Amino acid sequence: MKEITVRRPISWKSAENTNVGMVREINEDAILSLPDIQLWVVADGMGGYEAGNVASNMIVQSLQQVSPKPSLNELVNSIEDRLIDVNHRIQEYSDIMLDGRTFGSTVVSLLIKGRVGVCLWAGDSRLYRFRNKQLVQLSRDHSQVEEQIQQGLLTAEQAENHPESNVITRAIGASEEIYIDINVFSTQLGDIFLLCSDGLYNQVSESAMSTTLSSMTIDQAVDSLIQQALDHGADDNVSVILVKGEQDKASRTSTTTGV
Numbered sequence: 001m002k003e004i005t006v007r008r009p010i011s012w013k014s015a016e017n018t019n020v021g022m023v024r025e026i027n028e029d030a031i032l033s034l035p036d037i038q039l040w041v042v043a044d045g046m047g048g049y050e051a052g053n054v055a056s057n058m059i060v061q062s063l064q065q066v067s068p069k070p071s072l073n074e075l076v077n078s079i080e081d082r083l084i085d086v087n088h089r090i091q092e093y094s095d096i097m098l099d100g101r102t103f104g105s106t107v108v109s110l111l112i113k114g115r116v117g118v119c120l121w122a123g124d125s126r127l128y129r130f131r132n133k134q135l136v137q138l139s140r141d142h143s144q145v146e147e148q149i150q151q152g153l154l155t156a157e158q159a160e161n162h163p164e165s166n167v168i169t170r171a172i173g174a175s176e177e178i179y180i181d182i183n184v185f186s187t188q189l190g191d192i193f194l195l196c197s198d199g200l201y202n203q204v205s206e207s208a209m210s211t212t213l214s215s216m217t218i219d220q221a222v223d224s225l226i227q228q229a230l231d232h233g234a235d236d237n238v239s240v241i242l243v244k245g246e247q248d249k250a251s252r253t254s255t256t257t258g259v
Contacts, residue, residue, distance in 0.1 A: 010189055011248045012038055012112055015218040016241040019226050021199055021234035028052035028105075029197050029239040030060040037068050038112040039079070040241045044125050044197040046171060047103020055090050055105035055173050062086050063109070072113040079109060079120055080180050083172060090173030104173030108139055110193050110243060117193070119183040123171045125239075126201060128209070129185070130192040135210045138183055142170035166198070192218065193243040196225075199236035203229040218242040 014035055020027040028045035030053075043059040045052025062082045069075045087104075094100055106123025119127045124141040140146060144167045172178055192213050201209075204225060212221050212228070222240050229238045 008248060009114065010187065010245040012243055013218065013246055014040060014241060014243045015222045017222050017226055018237065018239040019230065021237050022230060023235040024237055026050065026053055027237045028056055029199070029237040030056035031239050031241055032060045032063055033241060034064070037066065039063065039066060039109065040195055040243055041107065041109040042125050042195045042197055042239050042241060043105045043107045044123065044237070044239070045105040047101070051098060051101070051103035052105060054093065055103055058086050058090060059083070059105055059107050059172055072116060072118065075111055075113065076118055076120065076182065079111065083107065083120070083180055084178060087172050087178040091176060102174055104171040106168065106171050108195055110195055112187055115187055117185050117187045120180050122178060122180055124168050125197050128194040130194065130210065130213045131190070133210065133214055135206050138185060140181070143168045187245060189245050189247055191245045195241040197237060197239040199234060199238035200225060200229050200240055202236065203232040203234055218244050
């Protein structure tokens with residue numbers, strides 16, 4: 001007799017929330033969770049009163065229309081095409097409504113298909129993966145300080161309190177051309193993915209994030225992470241999405257056959 005074990009897909013559960021913070025009057029962040037197609041998005045608007053809010057919501061509204069595709073490559077292309085289109089539409093909105101004033105939004109997205117994850121992003125909103133009690137950043141900030149870190153001109157510690165730490169070098173709508181960075185990686189049972197705006201990681205350390213993720217359910221952790229940012233002053237909007245890979249009740253099926 002031989003036992004055959006059939007692996008079934010991981011079930012991805014998510015929880016999310018966004019908060020205006022302690023200082024801002026308007027929440028310029030926008031979030032999107034589409035568990036049916038396994039797509040999650042955080043967008044952080046910039047450009048002052050109402051403008052940033054317009055940009056982040058344009059991104060989310062466009063990506064909300066993404067439909068299921070037979071292949072991962074087609075899904076990635078669809079998301080990228082929509083972000084490029086939104087970039088043009090924000091530029092047009094600026095010319096018509098804001099006399100050409102620069103505004104836009106960062107974006108970070110997580111797409112999962114099978115055992116493969118894809119991050120598409122522009123700006124400094126981040127995607128982390130928490131696996132085996134280790135928190136790893138899967139996106140790389142498009143910012144002046146990050147460029148200086150890559151060039152060896154700054155250490156990560158020096159960058160934390162650098163006066164230009166909030167200056168980003170790429171955002172949807174900020175220039176005529178936009179380049180979307182893409183990172184492809186493996187996923188596995190038990191992985192927790194954290195998407196967030198800079199309002200979280202500027203206030204909550206990565207060690208505190210790890211402690212929270214290792215000790216709470218994702219629903220509890222979302223509320224806790226936002227509350228920690230608020231407790232530290234939260235001078236910006238705070239957005240958090242958590243996505244965890246869980247095993248379905250019927251995720252492993254054993255059948256016995258004769259030999």
